[in-house]
Amino acid sequence: MNSKYYSLLIILLFFLNIENSFNKNLQKSIKLIHADFIQKEDNDDTVFLIGHVHIKHKEYQLFCDKAIYKKNNKFYGYGNVQLKSEKNKIFSQKIEYSENMNNLKASGKVILVQKNLKLTANIINYNFKKKFFKAIQNVVLLLDELKLYTNILEYDLNFNKIFYKKGSTLFYKDYNIYSKEGSYFPLKKKAKLKYEVKLISKNYTVYSNSIEYLFLIDKIKFYSPTIVINNNKIENFFYAKSGNFFIKKNIFLSKEYCSLHYNDKIIKGKYWFFDYKKKSGFIKNIFFEDKKKGYFFIGDNGNFDLYSGLIFFKKNIVFIKIKPKEDSFFIYSDKIKINLKNESILSIQFFPVIGFFLNEELQIKSYSLIYEPSNKSIQFNGNPIFWIKNQQITGDSIFIHFKNDFFLDYLKIMKNAFYIKKINSKEFNQIKGEIMIGFFDKKNVLEQILIKGNAKSIIFHYNNSSLYNNKKIINKSSCGIIYANLEKGKKIKKIFFLEKSNSELFLLSNSIFEKNLFLPQFSWKEKEKSKNKKHLIYEKIKKYRKESLEEKKEIEKLIKKK
Helix, strand or coil: CCHHHHHHHHHHHHHHCCCCCCCHHHHHHEEEEECCEEEEECCCCEEEEEEEEEEEECCEEEEEEEEEEECCCEEEEEEEEEEECCCEEEEEEEEEEECCCCEEEEEEEEEEEECCEEEEEEEEEEECCCCEEEEEEEEEEEECCEEEEEEEEEEECCCCEEEECCCEEEEECCEEEEECEEEEECCCCEEEEEEEEEEECCCEEEEEEEEEEECCCCEEEECCCEEEEECCCCCCEEEECCEEEECCCCEEEECCCEEEEECCEEEEEEEEEEECCCCEEEEEEEEEEECCCCEEEEEEEEEEECCCCEEEEEEEEEEEECCCCCCCEEEEEEEEEEEEECCEEEEEEECCEEEEECCCCEEEEECEEEEEHHHCEEEEECCCEEEECCEEEECCEEEEEECCCCCEEEEEEEEEEEEEEECCCCCEEEEEEEEEEEEECCCCCEEEEEEEEEEEEEEEEECCCHHHCCCEEEEEEEEEEEEEEEECCCEEEEEEEECCCEEEEEECCCCCCHHHHCCCCCCCCHHHCCCCCHHHHHHHHHHHHHHHHHHHHHHHHHHHHC
16 A cells, blocks of 8 residues: 555544644554455545455554545545544544644544543544644533533643533532533543532532532532522522532531521621531621521621521620611620520520610610520529619519510519619619519600518608708618609609518718618619610621622522523
């Protein structure tokens, strides 16, 4: 056979090892093993090889039903084309090769098999000079546990990079992933997926515009806003601007803003650690909202366990109960423990209570607080102090019961109850006993108090009689029960002494001893009051609302495209 016909066999270089550049010197070892019929057209220098064509080049062998070589250095192979070596196998119905263009094309149900890789397509093009490979139409790539479907797949051998721009569906383990564009790096075993990414697993569905999948360590990186939705309850989802998800451990990490939406509760913040299996995690810059109850928690950091129903927040914590168009109540603390049961808040514990504010006039401080929303009650423990305007109430424990979330019904002080009403810097009305019960009107004004058990009092009265020169009279009493009616919560209107009452009257003068002005354990603690920073809190809530709106728009945009 004339040596010029050998050039038709250089097509083997693509099929046998697409990583190698084209090398004309390999023609010297090409052998025609068999052809049933060989025919040459003298007029146009066309050579036909027909029937059981078998050509060998080093370790590579080419089989086909028919081959044609033309004088313009173009080669065509038809019918049951097979190219085989120890490392590669390629099957197709047709091949075309142009030596001048350094281009090879295989078509007709093309199958490429190489070790653990299998590729099928309608058409495959390869440029030897650029080392650029392109599979077209009905492309399926199988590699280890990965299976990829697309219409156009390109492979740049210089950078060892496979990529597509016309959409694909990728199957890996129990994940189905769709994206408009993507790149796969075989040596590094990682994929970068972009635009309208949708990852579906058994338990959740992920929407994003940019992710990177590291198959060797089963890790997914999110580079753009991403939402992870629970397949069983789509109202439960996780939103992140960026982050890392470790698939085997089901752990998510992020330094950016993230939010968890779980059973009408929202936890937002930065520096997230979230264990999907255990439903637990850690977070900083916390913003927690119970949408049904209208509760907000703001704090520096915390952790949560949604399986056990426990949530802990620490440092600079603020709890807010929002009521539209009216004052909310605020609680400031260093630590908060939230106990969830049946998707509802069973109790909230605060320790210490730096400040409890129901309105501008009512404030409480204590070592700890337990709030039970279902019972409409709050328990203050550890020497609590209750201020209402210029009134102070203390005791070992104080219980407050609400008519609803914002209106007080009554309070109860257990042990060492002490009521003080400031008249001026030196004069104070005082009542103390073992137990105290106070009742509120419709505007949260304390209007009645009842003190029981070794009750004692010091009450200042003005006397208009000229006999006493219009000076104040001090009533110092002790009895079993004291009942006082407060006029609009400002001053004692009526007071009743019941059960073994004993009273003494003193005229306030310079000669009265100071000890007669105060009951034992008297202590006015006005300096311990803290300020309600509600304006700063409302600014934070405003910012939170704005971020939530932006998040909602981003989520709608992500899901709408899929």
